Amino acid sequence: xxxxxxxxxxxxxxxxxxxxxxxxxxxxxxxxxxxxxxxxxxxxxxxxxxxxxxxxxxxxxxxxxxxxxxxxxxxxxxxxxxxxxxxxxxxxxxxxxxxxxxxxxxxxxxxxxxxxxxxxxxxxxxxxxxxxxxxxxxxxxxxxxxxxxxxxxxxxxxxxxxxxxxxxxxxxxxxxxxxxxxxxxxxxxxxxxxxxxxxxxxxxxxxxxxxxxxxxxxxxxxxxxxxxxxxxxxxxxxxxxxxxxxxxxxxxxxxxxxxxxxxxxxxxxxxxxxxxxxxxxxxxxxxxxxxxx
Numbered sequence: 001x002x003x004x005x006x007x008x009x010x011x012x013x014x015x016x017x018x019x020x021x022x023x024x025x026x027x028x029x030x031x032x033x034x035x036x037x038x039x040x041x042x043x044x045x046x047x048x049x050x051x052x053x054x055x056x057x058x059x060x061x062x063x064x065x066x067x068x069x070x071x072x073x074x075x076x077x078x079x080x081x082x083x084x085x086x087x088x089x090x091x092x093x094x095x096x097x098x099x100x101x102x103x104x105x106x107x108x109x110x111x112x113x114x115x116x117x118x119x120x121x122x123x124x125x126x127x128x129x130x131x132x133x134x135x136x137x138x139x140x141x142x143x144x145x146x147x148x149x150x151x152x153x154x155x156x157x158x159x160x161x162x163x164x165x166x167x168x169x170x171x172x173x174x175x176x177x178x179x180x181x182x183x184x185x186x187x188x189x190x191x192x193x194x195x196x197x198x199x200x201x202x203x204x205x206x207x208x209x210x211x212x213x214x215x216x217x218x219x220x221x222x223x224x225x226x227x228x229x230x231x232x233x234x235x236x237x238x239x240x241x242x243x244x245x246x247x248x249x250x251x252x253x254x255x256x257x258x259x260x261x262x263x264x265x266x267x268x269x270x271x272x273x274x275x276x277x278x279x280x281x282x283x284x285x286x287x288x289x290x291x292x293x
Contacts, residue, residue, distance in 0.1 A: 020291050021264045023219070023257030024061030024104075025069035026278040030262075030270060030289045031059045037073060038289075041280030047071045047084030056081075057291070062090065063257050064106035064144055065182040065220045072109050074102045080111060090122035105142025105180065112137055118149065128160030143180030143218070150178045156187060166198030181218035181256075188216045194225060204236030219256030226254045232263060242274030252290075264289055 027041030070084030108122025146160035184198030222236030260274030272281035
């Protein structure tokens with residue numbers, strides 16, 4: 001594999017998916033335009049200890065249907081930082097280099113390298129970390145026990161638990177973004193429609209009627225879609241109000257956690273809905289949230 005110059009890497013990095021907000025299991029993380037990071041919510045394992053982070057270009061938070069969580073940040077130089085629950089080595093990313101995008105699931109972390117290959121750490125009891133053979137990957141999503149990879153040609157690959165068909169994505173075409181929940185997978189198509197596979201007990205896969213979608217995010221048991229007009233759609237479990245997003249306006253990014261949902265507004269502020277017992281929705285005071293690159 002041919003290496004590329006730092007200048008080429010920086011240019012290429014701008015083209016990869018970046019996340020400015022991340023809703024985890026019971027915490028929320030956001031990237032400020034100055035490269036610093038803020039967090040609220042459950043901090044039992046230090047998953048919110050990000051105040052010292054700087055020069056970040058993306059953040060992700062491990063979500064789960066149950067258990068604890070971690071937070072991962074991608075630095076401008078292609079290195080990665082992680083804090084939080086590390087029982088399965090999901091935070092052991094200190095030696096990663098040349099990373100251009102990241103994803104965090106339950107008990108694991110995924111990194112995409114600038115050559116389109118992947119690295120993974122964490123629990124692998126279901127084969128969810130068996131991604132080393134994947135090539136030409138431009139985006140990745142990590143559910144609880146399965147991992148999804150999006151190739152540059154719009155095709156999708158998968159690894160891990162497929163008990164509910166959440167890995168049945170081999171026939172998907174023209175996909176531009178992917179997201180993975182507890183036991184379901186969401187794909188955004190180039191024409192703005194959405195496809196879904198996996199467990200649909202709470203209606204989290206009922207997205208066939210959606211159109212004009214520009215971003216998707218799968219929570220544990222709910223699914224969020226951002227429309228081109230800045231409004232948000234939601235389906236699935238709503239026991240904590242995590243789908244109460246119909247009044248949101250001027251949204252430019254979304255993230256669905258275990259039982260809460262976060263939206264980034266175009267003015268750099270954030271809104272939240274859903275479970276807030278741990279303070280994960282206390283984002284009303286945030287400003288200056290967004291990507292600087």
